[in-house]
Amino acid sequence: xxxxxxxxxxxxxxxxxxxxxxxxxxxxxxxxxxxxxxxxxxxxxxxxxxxxxxxxxxxxxxxxxxxxxxxxxxxxxxxxxxxxxxxxxxxxxxxxxxxxxxxxxxxxxxxxxxx
Amino acid sequence: xxxxxxxxxxxxxxxxxxxxxxxxxxxxxxxxxxxxxxxxxxxxxxxxxxxxxxxxxxxxxxxxxxxxxxxxxxxxxxxxxxxxxxxxxxxxxxxxxxxxxxxxxxxxxxxx
Numbered sequence: 095x096x097x098x099x100x101x102x103x104x105x106x107x108x109x110x111x112x113x114x115x116x117x118x119x120x121x122x123x124x125x126x127x128x129x130x131x132x133x134x135x136x137x138x139x140x141x142x143x144x145x146x147x148x149x150x151x152x153x154x155x156x157x158x159x160x161x162x163x164x165x166x167x168x169x170x171x172x173x174x175x176x177x178x179x180x181x182x183x184x185x186x187x188x189x190x191x192x193x194x195x196x197x198x199x200x201x202x203x204x205x206x207x208x209x
Numbered sequence: 210x211x212x213x214x215x216x217x218x219x220x221x222x223x224x225x226x227x228x229x230x231x232x233x234x235x236x237x238x239x240x241x242x243x244x245x246x247x248x249x250x251x252x253x254x255x256x257x258x259x260x261x262x263x264x265x266x267x268x269x270x271x272x273x274x275x276x277x278x279x280x281x282x283x284x285x286x287x288x289x290x291x292x293x294x295x296x297x298x299x300x301x302x303x304x305x306x307x308x309x310x311x312x313x314x315x316x317x318x319x320x321x
Contacts, residue, residue, distance in 0.1 A: 098251075137298075137313060137314050137315045140311065182251050194240075195240060196242070197252075198254070199253070201250055
């Protein structure tokens with residue numbers, strides 16, 4: 095089992111729709127969870143962080159965390175063509191008790207928003 | 210504050226050659242990370258510095274790889290005797306604490 099697994103893509107949604115991106119992780123000791131957006135040929139850009147169970151909203155983005163189910167998701171409301179990118183889920187695991195902020199990334203989900 | 214800076218942006222090298230990449234973190238960020246990303250995959254952790262001390266290294270960092278951060282400022286990542294499997298994007302990130310960090314623009318290495 096991969097440490098961080100994202101729903102297989104690519105995901106295609108029409109402009110204005112809600113895009114739902116999912117991620118599961120294996121380490122129950124994980125403390126911090128992040129979503130990065132990566133445009134083709136560019137480096138990842140941090141868009142959301144979440145640390146406690148529940149929802150966290152920032153503009154059109156909502157991150158959801160359920161530690162009991164080891165599940166984190168990202169919802170993008172009113173999707174725009176400019177949201178087309180690869181979305182990476184990242185988890186700060188604490189395996190061995192010393193993480194130093196190391197992130198384990200999923201393989202990414204490619205999102206395409208079509209007009 | 211111009212963000213995390215990496216140099217060069219692109220590097221093409223012949224197999225067997227040595228290469229060195231540089232990362233200039235955001236000033237006063239004491240934490241610095243190196244990751245490697247291959248096509249279609251998420252970034253993979255390579256190593257972590259807190260100030261000048263290298264506190265964690267991934268098993269991905271074979272003996273051909275070495276990283277330094279003299280004086281706790283910029284960092285270098287050297288790959289000796291490059292192999293085609295080393296072709297990837299090498300990403301540097303810095304952070305003042307752990308609340309999620311910012312990546313530099315990366316160095317894309319192509320080994321031919």
